[in-house]
Amino acid sequence: SPLQGLTALVPTTYAAGCPDVQCTNAALDDAKKIAASADATVIVVGANLAIEAESRDRVNILLPGQQQQLVTEVANAAKGPVILAIMSGGGMDVSFAKTNNKITSILWVGYPGEAGGAAIADVVFGYHNPSKLIPLACFPHSTQLSFQSLGLPTVTISSIHAFSNSKLLDQMSPTLNLAAPKTNLKL
Numbered sequence: 001s002p003l004q005g006l007t008a009l010v011p012t013t014y015a016a017g018c019p020d021v022q023c024t025n026a027a028l029d030d031a032k033k034i035a036a037s038a039d040a041t042v043i044v045v046g047a048n049l050a051i052e053a054e055s056r057d058r059v060n061i062l063l064p065g066q067q068q069q070l071v072t073e074v075a076n077a078a079k080g081p082v083i084l085a086i087m088s089g090g091g092m093d094v095s096f097a098k099t100n101n102k103i104t105s106i107l108w109v110g111y112p113g114e115a116g117g118a119a120i121a122d123v124v125f126g127y128h129n130p131s132k133l134i135p136l137a138c139f140p141h142s143t144q145l146s147f148q149s150l151g152l153p154t155v156t157i158s159s160i161h162a163f164s165n166s167k168l169l170d171q172m173s174p175t176l177n178l179a180a181p182k183t184n185l186k187l
Helices: 002-007 028-037 067-077 116-124 167-171
Strands: 041-046 082-087 103-108 175-177 184-186
Touching: 002 041, 002 116, 028 067, 041 067, 067 082, 103 116
Parallel strands: 041 082, 082 103
Antiparallel strands: 175 184
């Protein structure tokens, strides 16, 4: 777990901000108290297979339940920098976190597996640099996509939500090449 990975490297104080991933009732007080006295805060949020899976599509890409409230309030209470780690199989709209000056890093870690906690800790402490690249396009929740020219449902492309100011990401020009002849859809 991320907690095990971080604890293996530094003394760590932990509070469960949500009893489960649905987070219908965020427990803010303990998490805010710990963040207010910590040199740095790591907040781990996201989804699990009860929310997203091959047979279980999400109806939106917002953080489940009160996770956004948890992130915002704990980050605002934090004494030091905040690292937000997103555990999910797909993109999550965390555009609210981009404008919070306390949140200095946003990591999308997928479902990292058995050694995932150690891998997250290695990135947090700078032992590994994942090159600031993310393996998926991340859209804000309100984005609509247009594939009208392909005969698919009519919606409109808004903007891609960039999680990083990385020059590598800014220089990328993602292209979706489809099987239809001469079809090249730039995102």
